[in-house]
Amino acid sequence: MSYTPLRLEDYDISPTHGFLPSKPPLRRLPDPYYTPWEQIMERFNQFVLAHQIRRLVRKALLLSQTLERVAIGKTSQADRPFPNFNLGTIHTFSGSTDESWFYLVTTAIEAKCARGLNAIIAAVEAVEHNDIERVTYSLQQMALSLIDANFILERMYERCDPYVFYWKIRAFLAGWENMAEAGLPYGVLYEGVDDTDKFSLDNWQSLIRRFRKYAGGSAAQTPLLQAFDIALGIKHYPTGEKGQQTSVADARNRLRNHGVPEPPVANSYLVQMRNYMPGGHRRFLEDLAGACRVREYVLLTCSDSLLLLGRSDDPRVLLRRAYNDCVDLMKSFRDKHIMIVSRYIIAPAKSGPSIPQRVSVAAPSRAVPPAPENRVPVNYASRRMLGGRAGGDSLPADPTMYPQTNTSAIRPTEVQVTKSLNWDLPNMNRSKTTSPEPVAGHGSKSGLARQLDGNAIARGTGGTDAMQFLKQVRNETAHTKI
Numbered sequence: 072m073s074y075t076p077l078r079l080e081d082y083d084i085s086p087t088h089g090f091l092p093s094k095p096p097l098r099r100l101p102d103p104y105y106t107p108w109e110q111i112m113e114r115f116n117q118f119v120l121a122h123q124i125r126r127l128v129r130k131a132l133l134l135s136q137t138l139e140r141v142a143i144g145k146t147s148q149a150d151r152p153f154p155n156f157n158l159g160t161i162h163t164f165s166g167s168t169d170e171s172w173f174y175l176v177t178t179a180i181e182a183k184c185a186r187g188l189n190a191i192i193a194a195v196e197a198v199e200h201n202d203i204e205r206v207t208y209s210l211q212q213m214a215l216s217l218i219d220a221n222f223i224l225e226r227m228y229e230r231c232d233p234y235v236f237y238w239k240i241r242a243f244l245a246g247w248e249n250m251a252e253a254g255l256p257y258g259v260l261y262e263g264v265d266d267t268d269k270f271s272l273d274n275w276q277s278l279i280r281r282f283r284k285y286a287g288g289s290a291a292q293t294p295l296l297q298a299f300d301i302a303l304g305i306k307h308y309p310t311g312e313k314g315q316q317t318s319v320a321d322a323r324n325r326l327r328n329h330g331v332p333e334p335p336v337a338n339s340y341l342v343q344m345r346n347y348m349p350g351g352h353r354r355f356l357e358d359l360a361g362a363c364r365v366r367e368y369v370l371l372t373c374s375d376s377l378l379l380l381g382r383s384d385d386p387r388v389l390l391r392r393a394y395n396d397c398v399d400l401m402k403s404f405r406d407k408h409i410m411i412v413s414r415y416i417i418a419p420a421k422s423g424p425s426i427p428q429r430v431s432v433a434a435p436s437r438a439v440p441p442a443p444e445n446r447v448p449v450n451y452a453s454r455r456m457l458g459g460r461a462g463g464d465s466l467p468a469d470p471t472m473y474p475q476t477n478t479s480a481i482r483p484t485e486v487q488v489t490k491s492l493n494w495d496l497p498n499m500n501r502s503k504t505t506s507p508e509p510v511a512g513h514g515s516k517s518g519l520a521r522q523l524d525g526n527a528i529a530r531g532t533g534g535t536d537a538m539q540f541l542k543q544v545r546n547e548t549a550h551t552k553i
């Protein structure tokens with residue numbers, strides 16, 4: 072099979088902005104058709120705080136998001152230029168600068184690593200031409216990009232506070248995949264979609280099949296790290312399984328079968344994350360995996376163990392050093408990232424909110440009543456005690472907004488009531504009422520922002536057992552070194 076050079080532009084990737092769009096996003100949708108939506112967004116944070124957002128969104132007009140008149144990509148801000156990385160956020164869920172910073176750090180890494188993507192393409196091509204010096208130079212450029220990524224990642228600590236991240240931001244990013252522990256064993260039912268409204272209690276099993284599971288927002292959905300993994304030949308195996316990185320024999324085999332694509336990364340979570348990437352970016356990863364043989368080239372060029380003693384200006388020594396530097400920097404990025412996860416997720420989860428929390432009970436949905444035998448006897452008095460709205464409370468205590476301001480402690484009977492609502496099988500209404508509303512469902516009781524006891528698994532917004540997954544990915548990276 073002949074080699075066809077890869078071109079970033081063919082995959083909606085910008086040579087200057089990488090996986091970011093080359094034009095800044097619109098500040099607001101210019102067509103007056105979307106005014107009802109924009110009006111909600113103008114005061115989004117106030118509405119969330121006042122518990123009005125669900126009501127308003129329900130009331131809002133159902134507008135087509137594919138209206139032809141919408142000039143997506145057209146910007147009113149040609150003078151806020153991306154190339155200078157003069158970035159800011161227009162809207163956040165929580166209204167906090169911590170949340171803005173969280174997005175900005177992630178976006179800045181994308182922006183800065185664009186040159187790394189160009190270097191990846193150059194390295195792939197140089198291998199095809201057996202140009203050792205160009206392969207080395209391209210790997211050095213990739214390393215510079217990874218140095219930037221490492222540096223920017225550490226800036227997360229500057230303005231994103233772990234407490235705020237864990238207790239105030241994270242719930243909004245949560246999804247409904249692998250979230251049984253958070254109270255969503257089946258995912259979420261999308262009202263009005265797939266005839267769900269025709270549901271009756273007799274066919275609840277078919278209804279369960281209509282629940283949808285989607286992972287939450289996670290930077291794991293960036294193609295960037297996967298592109299570097301593929302370029303360096305770093306393989307990831309299913310979590311809990313020990314795999315092997317390419318050996319010299321594998322490398323020979325692959326070079327002989329030129330053009331036969333490598334099987335995709337075998338870690339199902341990373342593969343699944345590709346479904347959340349734009350189609351062009353996903354295709355890029357697939358095509359890159361088919362075309363890239365950088366690791367094989369380095370392995371075969373540098374297989375002679377005597378090279379370890381070789382002169383420092385031997386091109387093969389320089390090649391191996393450039394390759395290993397990249398692997399080291401990928402490992403270092405993942406080390407730093409694990410440290411972030413332990414400070415932003417594990418530590419706050421273990422220590423809990425600064426003041427004891429209350430639990431809240433989701434009001435049963437009118438659309439799907441619970442089966443009579445599963446109805447939980449929650450009376451109005453107990454709901455008020457739990458911070459609910461029953462009985463016409465004008466100012467409900469909301470454990471999700473600022474748990475440190477909640478002064479009442481959890482009572483065992485209240486926890487039982489909540490658990491019962493969460494887990495009883497035919498009681499579908501719980502998912503419908505709690506999950507799509509980030510405000511109501513993610514306090515201390517069932518969402519991602521909650522206190523974990525000693526043995527509980529800390530899950531990422533993508534639903535992984537975060538530490539087990541991330542450490543394996545990091546170790547697999549380290550084992551790739553030649």
Ligand code: HEM
Binds near residue numbers: 293532
């Ligand atoms: C407060 C900051 C961050 C936290 C708490 C965090 C947390 C996590 C967690 C828990 C996972 C496991 C997957 C999941 O279930 O979600 C993950 C994966 C991942 N995150 Fe982050 N993350 C943060 C920032 C970033 C940034 C800035 C990047 C930059 C690109 C990033 C890139 C990744 C990648 C690529 C993965 C997939 C695993 C890998 O390839 O190493 N994360 N993150």
